[in-house]
Amino acid sequence: MLPDFSEANAYQRKLQAGLEAQGATVTMSDSIGYFAILSAIREYGLPDVVHLHWLQPFVISENPIKTAAGGIRLLGELLLLKLMGVTVVWTVHNVLEHRKRSPRLETLIKHFVVRLSDYVIVHCPAARRSIQEAYHLSNEMASKCISIPHGHYIDSYPNEQTRDQARNTLDIDSTDTTFLFFGQIRPYKNIPLLVETFKELNDDEARLLIVGNPWDENEAAEVRKRSKTDDRIRCIFEFVPEEEIQLYMNAADVVVLPFQDVLTSGSALLGMSFGNALIAPQIGCVAELLDPEGGVSYDPDTGDGLHRAMERALRADVAAMGEYNYRKAQRYDWESIARRTYELYTAV
Numbered sequence: 022m023l024p025d026f027s028e029a030n031a032y033q034r035k036l037q038a039g040l041e042a043q044g045a046t047v048t049m050s051d052s053i054g055y056f057a058i059l060s061a062i063r064e065y066g067l068p069d070v071v072h073l074h075w076l077q078p079f080v081i082s083e084n085p086i087k088t089a090a091g092g093i094r095l096l097g098e099l100l101l102l103k104l105m106g107v108t109v110v111w112t113v114h115n116v117l118e119h120r121k122r123s124p125r126l127e128t129l130i131k132h133f134v135v136r137l138s139d140y141v142i143v144h145c146p147a148a149r150r151s152i153q154e155a156y157h158l159s160n161e162m163a164s165k166c167i168s169i170p171h172g173h174y175i176d177s178y179p180n181e182q183t184r185d186q187a188r189n190t191l192d193i194d195s196t197d198t199t200f201l202f203f204g205q206i207r208p209y210k211n212i213p214l215l216v217e218t219f220k221e222l223n224d225d226e227a228r229l230l231i232v233g234n235p236w237d238e239n240e241a242a243e244v245r246k247r248s249k250t251d252d253r254i255r256c257i258f259e260f261v262p263e264e265e266i267q268l269y270m271n272a273a274d275v276v277v278l279p280f281q282d283v284l285t286s287g288s289a290l291l292g293m294s295f296g297n298a299l300i301a302p303q304i305g306c307v308a309e310l311l312d313p314e315g316g317v318s319y320d321p322d323t324g325d326g327l328h329r330a331m332e333r334a335l336r337a338d339v340a341a342m343g344e345y346n347y348r349k350a351q352r353y354d355w356e357s358i359a360r361r362t363y364e365l366y367t368a369v
Contacts (some may be wrong), residue, residue: 171286
């Protein structure tokens with residue numbers, strides 16, 4: 022399985038543990054240089070299955086020529102795997118890399134990755150439709166795209182703090198309605214829009230926490246500039262250790278996902294796993310995951326969609342929504358997800 026992002030990514034850790042419980046021997050490879058797959062085989066031996074996740078470390082570069090070369094190299098490795106009888110599985114986590122540096126090249130490369138894969142895993146039917154359209158896949162090619170849900174994060178991170186303890190630590194009143202954005206601060210996540218939208222809320226007991234590591238200082242500076250005029254907003258721009266995730270999740274009432282472009286549902290499931298209500302756009306797997314009983318969805322192409330969703334959340338029983346989400350998250354257990362993934366491995 023590669024690339025190995027498991028140190029900072031509970032998804033891969035939970036999937037690996039689940040597969041091993043099914044009887045698979047899973048080796049995570051951190052090889053991401055030239056001929057990364059062949060280097061992993063040279064180090065660990067010829068596997069039955071190569072399971073790819075994010076492709077950008079192998080392909081995408083600032084230079085389109087290097088991107089093309091990386092794509093040709095990756096496709097050559099996959100073709101060689103097929104000739105050696107190795108099963109190839111690819112899990113699609115996003116349609117294109119978020120910076121979209123070479124979208125046409127990336128689309129073409131991924132089209133042929135689908136062709137050379139035995140199975141392609143997506144996290145919901147909407148994701149399958151999205152990649153079929155984006156990668157120009159025929160119905161026959163799209164038939165190898167199998168929907169297996171994203172698993173929950175219950176018990177993935179420490180969770181011993183109560184709501185009151187978390188709020189005391191962060192100096193948040195128990196009666197405040199606290200919105201939380203949690204995750205890496207990147208342009209596609211629309212954090213400046215979230216800040217401006219929150220500032221329009223006429224509620225002195227509303228709070229907004231923006232917590233995460235900025236992708237670059239320009240993005241952080243923009244969010245700070247917009248936030249400093251409203252003392253209800255607090256920005257915590259830092260890497261959050263896993264043991265501290267509970268602090269922010271348990272202090273929050275509502276996790277807000279102001280994304281303009283999202284395919285999968287990991288961020289939503291993280292909030293649900295801590296019993297939070299959600300505000301999320303009606304796109305990708307998030308739209309299929311979020312029920313009205315668990316939060317408020319909105320059309321990201323509507324100018325005031327996010328604002329109306331936050332207004333509705335201020336009037337809603339967000340505690341009941343959070344409880345509903347926690348119960349729903351329990352359905353996405355890693356045992357069944359790993360079993361279905363293992364069945365793909367053995368079906369070829």
